[in-house]
Amino acid sequence: MDTSDELRIDAPHRELLDQILDKWSLSVLNELCERPCRFNELRRAIPQVTQKSLTSTLRRLERNGVIAREVVSTRPVAVRYRITPLGKTLRHPIDVLLAWATQNMPAVERAREGFDGQEEEKAGVSSGVL
DSSP states (O other), rough: OOGGGGGOOEEEEHHHHHHHHSSSHHHHHHHHHHEEEHHHHHHHHHHTSSSSHHHHHHHHHHTTTTEEEEEESSSSSSSEEEEOOOOOOOOOHHHHHHHHHHHHOOOOOOOOHHHHHHHHHHHHHHTOOO
16 A cells, blocks of 8 residues: 555644634634734624633644734734734635535534434433333
8 A cells, every 4th residue: 555645644733733723713814814903803703702712822823823913013002913924825725624514514414413313212222211
């Protein structure tokens, strides 16, 4: 077997993918692809995210070079975040994943329903309920 085509997800890859494809990172990247934003603009655009989660998400994305943090000398001092050229390269692969999810969602829903039905049957049998 030719191992050059083998899919390998090593620890550094897994860590990076976990950090850029998590729940809040995708939402932040979506907003920053449109325009640079200040922290509170991001909070308003993603109302479900807590301040603590948004802060840690921004720090992770900045550490990975996907976004940049810029201190704006205004009164009061503000911080603006923008996507970097490296971050812009994520747009295509994320769009491909989203297209796959959209195309395959009906099949995924059917699989979930089948799995959940089997789990309910197993639970009923193990508890003696038929």
